[in-house]
Amino acid sequence: MAQxxxxxxxxxYPPDVLALDDISFEVEQGEFLVVIGLSGSGKxxxxxxxxxxxxxxxxxxxxxxxxxTTASSKELKAIRKEIAMVFQRFNLIERxxxxxxxxxxxxxxxxxxxxxxxxxxxxMKQTAHEKLKTVGIPEQAFKRADxxxxxxxxxxxxxxxxxxxxxxxxxxxxxxxxxxxxxxxxMDYLAEINDQGKTVITSxxxxxxxxxxxxxxxxxxxxxxxxxxxxxGIDDQKFKExxxxxxxxxxxx
Amino acid sequence: MKKPKRFTFPDLAEGIxxxxxxxxxxxxxxxxxxxxxxxxxxxxxxxxxxxxxLEPWGxxxxxxxxxxxxxxxxxxxxxxxxxxxxxxxxxxxxxxxLTNWGITTVVLIVLTFWVGWLTTDMELxxxxxxxxxxxxxxxxxxxxxxxxxxxxxxxxxxxxLGSLVDTLFMAYxxxxxxxxxxxxxxxxxxxxxxxxxxxxxxxFYVTRAFFNVVRSVESLLWAIVFAIWVGWGPAAGTFALxxxxxxxxxxxxxxQVESIxxxxxxxxxxTGASFWQIVRYGAVPQVIPQxxxxxxxxxxxxxxxxxxxxxxxxxxxxxxxxxxxxQLDWNQVGAxxxxxxxxVWLLDYISGKAREKIV
Amino acid sequence: xxQETEIPERSSWPFWRNLGIAVLFAVxxxxxxxxxxxxxxxxxxxxxxxxxxxSAFAKPxxxxxxxxxxxxxxxxxxxxxxxxxxxxxxxxxxxxxxxxLMNSPxxxxxxxxxxxxxxxxxxxxxxxxxxxxxxxxxxxxFPGVLALWIHSVADMTKLFSERxxxxxxxxxxxxxxxxxxxxxxxxxxxxPQIINPxxxxxxxxxxxxxxxxxxxxxxxxxxxxxxxxxxINKWNFPKAVVLTMLIVLMVWGIDYLSSRLRERxxxxxxxxxQEYSI
Ligand SMILES: Nc1ncnc2c1ncn2[C@@H]1O[C@H](COP(=O)(O)OP(=O)(O)O)[C@@H](O)[C@H]1O
Ligand SMILES: [Mg+2]
Numbered sequence: 001m002a003q004x005x006x007x008x009x010x011x012x013y014p015p016d017v018l019a020l021d022d023i024s025f026e027v028e029q030g031e032f033l034v035v036i037g038l039s040g041s042g043k044x045x046x047x048x049x050x051x052x053x054x055x056x057x058x059x060x061x062x063x064x065x066x067x068x069t070t071a072s073s074k075e076l077k078a079i080r081k082e083i084a085m086v087f088q089r090f091n092l093i094e095r096x097x098x099x100x101x102x103x104x105x106x107x108x109x110x111x112x113x114x115x116x117x118x119x120x121x122x123x124m125k126q127t128a129h130e131k132l133k134t135v136g137i138p139e140q141a142f143k144r145a146d147x148x149x150x151x152x153x154x155x156x157x158x159x160x161x162x163x164x165x166x167x168x169x170x171x172x173x174x175x176x177x178x179x180x181x182x183x184x185x186x187m188d189y190l191a192e193i194n195d196q197g198k199t200v201i202t203s204x205x206x207x208x209x210x211x212x213x214x215x216x217x218x219x220x221x222x223x224x225x226x227x228x229x230x231x232x233g234i235d236d237q238k239f240k241e242x243x244x245x246x247x248x249x250x251x252x253x
Numbered sequence: 254m255k256k257p258k259r260f261t262f263p264d265l266a267e268g269i270x271x272x273x274x275x276x277x278x279x280x281x282x283x284x285x286x287x288x289x290x291x292x293x294x295x296x297x298x299x300x301x302x303x304x305x306x307l308e309p310w311g312x313x314x315x316x317x318x319x320x321x322x323x324x325x326x327x328x329x330x331x332x333x334x335x336x337x338x339x340x341x342x343x344x345x346x347x348x349x350x351l352t353n354w355g356i357t358t359v360v361l362i363v364l365t366f367w368v369g370w371l372t373t374d375m376e377l378x379x380x381x382x383x384x385x386x387x388x389x390x391x392x393x394x395x396x397x398x399x400x401x402x403x404x405x406x407x408x409x410x411x412x413x414l415g416s417l418v419d420t421l422f423m424a425y426x427x428x429x430x431x432x433x434x435x436x437x438x439x440x441x442x443x444x445x446x447x448x449x450x451x452x453x454x455x456x457f458y459v460t461r462a463f464f465n466v467v468r469s470v471e472s473l474l475w476a477i478v479f480a481i482w483v484g485w486g487p488a489a490g491t492f493a494l495x496x497x498x499x500x501x502x503x504x505x506x507x508x509q510v511e512s513i514x515x516x517x518x519x520x521x522x523x524t525g526a527s528f529w530q531i532v533r534y535g536a537v538p539q540v541i542p543q544x545x546x547x548x549x550x551x552x553x554x555x556x557x558x559x560x561x562x563x564x565x566x567x568x569x570x571x572x573x574x575x576x577x578x579x580q581l582d583w584n585q586v587g588a589x590x591x592x593x594x595x596x597v598w599l600l601d602y603i604s605g606k607a608r609e610k611i612v
Numbered sequence: 613x614x615q616e617t618e619i620p621e622r623s624s625w626p627f628w629r630n631l632g633i634a635v636l637f638a639v640x641x642x643x644x645x646x647x648x649x650x651x652x653x654x655x656x657x658x659x660x661x662x663x664x665x666x667s668a669f670a671k672p673x674x675x676x677x678x679x680x681x682x683x684x685x686x687x688x689x690x691x692x693x694x695x696x697x698x699x700x701x702x703x704x705x706x707x708x709x710x711x712x713l714m715n716s717p718x719x720x721x722x723x724x725x726x727x728x729x730x731x732x733x734x735x736x737x738x739x740x741x742x743x744x745x746x747x748x749x750x751x752x753x754f755p756g757v758l759a760l761w762i763h764s765v766a767d768m769t770k771l772f773s774e775r776x777x778x779x780x781x782x783x784x785x786x787x788x789x790x791x792x793x794x795x796x797x798x799x800x801x802x803x804p805q806i807i808n809p810x811x812x813x814x815x816x817x818x819x820x821x822x823x824x825x826x827x828x829x830x831x832x833x834x835x836x837x838x839x840x841x842x843x844i845n846k847w848n849f850p851k852a853v854v855l856t857m858l859i860v861l862m863v864w865g866i867d868y869l870s871s872r873l874r875e876r877x878x879x880x881x882x883x884x885x886q887e888y889s890i
């Protein structure tokens with residue numbers, strides 16, 4: 001049984017935008033899966049359906065054998081604890097401390113009153129500091145999140161994801177708001193996480209990053225899968241198929 | 254796919270707005286011209302009734318004439334209304350003052366200033382002519398009499414410092430209670446929360462209208478109402494400040510709620526957090542710092558207002574000011590003024606510094 | 613693998629600090645409640661004494677409508693005159709009150725004087741200024757305008773100077789590097805950066821002045837407030853109610869217009885930037 005099984009998944013945004021069109025694939029534990037496609041091809045929708053930030057219209061998603069699409073709110077919370085997410089625009093709580101941002105990754109473990117009062121246990125804080133060290137910014141813990149640069153904010157985003165100790169990491173264009181050098185560092189962290197046996201599913205724009213980091217690539221076009229295989233297999237012919245003729249120059253860089 | 258364009262009422266409203274604006278501008282222009290003609294032609298005495306009593310045919314002529322001018326300006330492409338509302342014909346290269354917009358604005362401001370000068374009885378000469386009348390005032394301010402700073406004034410049965418504490422407490426209570434009551438109201442007045450069904454929209458509009466109306470009545474006027482209601486004293490003043498603060502803060506709060514970003518909320522949601530955890534960690538941090546800043550600012554405003562609310566029976570340090578003023582005891586007026594200015598200034602400073610830190 | 617992560621210095625004092633602040637506020641609240649005697653039950657008990665007031669809303673006396681509109685226009689003109697007359701003074705004073713432009717010892721003294729005076733004048737409510745000016749130039753709209761004017765000058769000077777202090781020095785240095793004099797630096801390095809905020813603050817102040825102009829009449833400063841207060845003193849609520857409604861309409865309208873215009877100025881005339889898509 002694969003870790004993630006997606007069958008005949010479709011998403012229609014009301015009234016009639018077909019964002020995902022009958023998608024099926026499986027992901028094995030430990031894969032580094034890259035989703036590529038033009039803007040608007042449905043990458044975000046796909047990733048967000050997996051942890052149900054977006055309600056799928058049809059089809060089934062099975063994570064470690066548990067059905068996501070029909071999970072009750074309690075089951076869904078349990079599933080979401082196993083799946084971490086990193087966002088293109090970081091989505092940090094900007095006015096809160098960096099440490100608090102990282103600690104939110106463990107909210108699922110915390111009792112109601114403790115979380116309302118913001119009393120995180122000491123060992124949880126210790127772990128949070130460790131995660132910040134893992135992503136190389138231990139000294140920023142007590143700064144407000146909006147004081148950090150974009151690259152640093154994304155590191156906080158990754159630390160927050162690590163805090164969950166997830167089995168699957170979803171990253172929706174994690175480097176699209178960053179400069180190339182910072183992008184490399186962030187991708188290296190994702191690769192490191194992947195090396196520890198965690199599955200990574202990420203959407204990317206740049207083909208060279210896809211080739212360098214991915215163990216498998218899925219190409220989306222108009223909500224349909226047009227490519228599924230090793231990144232090295234994307235030759236010029238395939239590339240044009242995924243991105244369209246005119247996109248060529250923009251994306252090979 | 255394209256649907257055929259049908260005539261709808263909003264279309265008509267959109268089309269007519271520029272014309273109405275043009276008409277308004279021309280109408281105002283005519284109004285000022287008539288006023289000025291009246292005021293200089295019949296040099297004797299013109300009040301507002303005088304300037305408004307045109308012959309019946311004059312009214313008709315003005316109304317039609319200005320409408321004609323508005324239509325003509327649209328026809329000849331010098332319409333300010335079209336430009337403002339439709340936002341067309343931007344000419345970035347031109348000097349701003351030379352655009353129709355610029356010319357109209359300048360002309361209207363100059364005319365308004367002219368009419369305003371006449372209608373508010375501006376007469377700078379009086380300032381120098383009657384300057385001597387204020388000498389005792391300056392004398393009192395420079396020779397303040399602090400006798401009752403800490404000694405009870407039997408007439409008012411309080412000390413200046415005591416009433417100062419009252420003033421601060423009034424402002425504090427009004428801000429705190431107003432701020433707490435404003436939060437639920439602010440939610441009801443937030444477009445993003447109250448969108449959707451007709452029922453919710455109705456609540457939204459009713460709430461918005463409620464706090465806009467309450468906000469439009471100054472707290473000094475509210476103090477009159479509450480002085481009648483609960484009798485003269487600091488309680489009346491507090492209620493007045495409270496209701497005005499509540500409305501003002503509810504508006505700010507609702508704007509804050511409207512600007513909540515979805516991203517952080519989704520991020521917290523994705524970690525498997527429960528509903529209240531999402532509210533606590535995703536939504537509240539986006540609202541609270543700015544709202545605290547508003548509260549501090551409001552406290553500042555309320556302290557200022559509380560210093561004068563005694564004028565209409567609201568209690569506080571103003572009682573001393575207005576009482577001594579009525580006794581023409583300028584030295585004591587001076588003392589009270591100095592106390593007020595110091596405290597307000599201090600609070601302004603502290604609240605400003607605290608706001609800087611929070612936001 | 614499991615080396616000690618060294619944690620930046622920081623104890624858990626924010627929690628205790630916040631708790632302390634909360635307790636302080638709560639105590640102050642209780643003391644204040646006690647001292648002010650804020651009794652909510654009084655609102656219900658004494659409700660009958662306001663019946664005369666509320667019933668006036670049911671049968672307002674529209675005979676004052678025409679007079680009210682004229683007074684309203686007069687009030688608007690008062691606010692306009694105060695703002696318009698305050699603007700040039702505030703502009704000049706704002707440069708003299710900006711720390712970053714005033715470097716020499718003499719200039720520093722001027723800066724201190726301007727900002728100090730502005731703070732003092734601002735701390736005194738327009739209503740109190742109106743009392744002073746009524747003594748000075750006698751009752752009517754003129755002292756009202758003067759009172760709003762002096763408060764506006766002080767307030768706008770403060771806001772404007774703070775704005776000048778926060779300008780970006782880049783453009784200024786670029787102009788200075790070309791060998792331009794002080795005035796040219798002002799004209800090309802400073803003014804383009806402040807013109808929109810100044811406009812926006814002026815509109816904001818106009819809004820405040822309109823509100824203030826509605827009450828400044830209570831002490832003889834002219835405008836609609838003067839008539840309203842005299843009706844209230846005569847317990848003529850049906851007429852007072854009509855004037856109040858007019859005030860509400862005007863203040864609401866000006867508030868709306870001013871905030872719409874300010875929004876437009878602050879976004880540079882364009883549409884608001886859209887939220888990123890998800
Ligand atoms: N909230 C939404 N409502 C309606 N349509 C949406 C929404 N979000 C995305 N879409 C549409 O769905 C399609 C896929 O979008 P998305 O998944 O964001 O693509 P990508 O992430 O690849 O750029 C696009 O056509 C987009 O316009
Ligand atoms: Mg996307």
